[in-house]
Amino acid sequence: MTSTARSGRRSTVDFPLGSWYAVAASEAVGRQPVAARVLDRRVVVYRDSRGGPVALEDRCCHSSYPLSLGRVEGDDIRCGYSGFVYGPDGKVVSVPTQEQVPVGAAVTAYPTKEQGGFVWIWPGVAGRAALRDLPPLPWLASPDWVTFGGSWVTRAHASLLQDNFADITHITHLDPVAAPPVLASQPPPITVTVSEMTVTFGRTYPAAPLQAWQAEVLEVPVDSEHEQREEGAFLAPGLWVDRWDIEVKDQGDRDGTKTLYFTHAITPVDDRSTAHAWRVSRNFAPSPAATGTMEPLLRDYYLKVRGALETIQDVVDTDGPRRDVTVRADAAKVAVRKIMRRLAAEDGARPA
């Protein structure tokens, strides 16, 4: 079991290798190889001749040249320096200078999965991947939902992003514009539900006026009052989903539950940087104008989050890690850390 409690967790929450991590957006992966870095591993991703994703260690076993600088041939990839050709299972299938393929010549092949518009890889023991599913993310693929989003690298340890998603109370301080006004006066209780692999945390807001942008895209009067429900979920170390339901009432045709999903794929690059891909999906107001209202607001909010986490990482790097004080509202964060410890144990990490 890895240490989190004593040694200052900023640098010590280990992300398990045995888990699915988004390595690239689906549309970014094609017949041109793409380079990525996941948990300090070089990865090259491409599509085979039938369109299936392939992920290999991005380092030729003969020359150490990145395979991502080579080219895809059929289902295989050829190193742009040594000419070694690798199959989708990572094994060398031919070398340019001799008939015989060197025995055992191979790079690591990572199990892949394509779901929710992302290519995911499993950096852990390959045989275990088939036994671990990734929750379905139907709103990211269905035509009934409109999705926009963005992605970037946050210069902070991935556990800082986790802590951020597990804490739904900081929004009031970080971005009062995005936060429901009712939070300032009477925040509703948070209910945290813990299972072996997941943590969910939610709260129900009493009927109250919406944020201005919500009223605008829903085309309801700014002073009309509606109940809202927010539920965040830790689904895997690299996957968080927040769901936001707005109960529209007394508005004729527009009545009903309007749902927003906020999907976050977080992938540790190394212990100081994290790839963050975010998607906002909705089942109402499909017009580009509504996207035009929401997109800048949410981008601005997530950029503020990125800025805050990078600032925290700077403080930790400059002055050293320290154990943070937690409060009762951090129950989800504490539950997530418990699952992370467990997954690290499953990885086979042993006390030094």
Add this chain to the structure above:
Amino acid sequence: MGVTETVVREAELDLTIAAVDDVSEGVVAIDLVSPDGGELPSWTPGAHVDLLLGDDLVRQYSLSSDPADRTRWRIAVLLTPDSRGGSKRIHEMRAGDPVRVRGPRNHFVLAAAPAYEFVAGGIGITPILPMIAEAEASGARWRLHYGGRTRTSMAFVDELARYGDKVTLVPQDELGHLDLATILGAPSPETLVYCCGPTPLLDAVESTCSTWPSGALHLERFTAQEVDTSGDQPFTVVFQRSGIEAVVPADRSIFAVARDHDVTVLGSCLEGICGTCETEVLEGDVDHRDSVLDDDERESNEVMMICVSRCRGSRLVLDL
């Protein structure tokens, strides 16, 4: 700014019994499904659930099905003559009956390793079944040594047949006890040992493995360890997140004291076997009395089970 109340609970589900099968003498396997046919929460080998069988009748059972099958959970239950009520109640259940289930949770995690020795005694085979499926899938070397009273009393022998000679069946009436000295006599640095079964078997495996590297042995107990509580002393506990300091009297648990002060804590078995109340320790020296943590975890002093464990000194600070 208002106060944000936080309530923490474990996932609870109202499930339906889809099938009850006699799998060996005295053992029934129960299939649990969601009444609406929906997916059940994900779990990993070694996980268990609580069955809420009535007032104060909560029992833990390992999941023995395939973790990749999200539509069905299977547990197996031995009818014990000295049953405290759980196994008798379950043996009376029929297909179609509703049952409330809490969890899953896992304190018997199968760590990745190149090789495993699995040792199962009797109904202790249940968590081991999905473990060997995972060991097989991951390409590890493994062996299962499975002991039972008689061949007909041993559950899931048919399912194990496909693994061939990786599985050794040892019915006691034919072959005597498991020969632990031979099975575990020579420590192997890359091998992990996983054992589940009756207390005497667990104790014997623990003592045979004393020469193995620390962290190699993993076992799961479903019976609380005997603890001498006669010398218990009061001590101070600080629930740091809640900002509360309280005294834990000699005859009460930290868990009970937390509840007294409306500090949200999760608990289930309240006898140190299910791991639900695991809590991070911030300061102080823990007197561990649970059956969940291994020696390394105890020595690290990072977490404790607050339903039974206490303090060696005068003060404990907990992340509650």
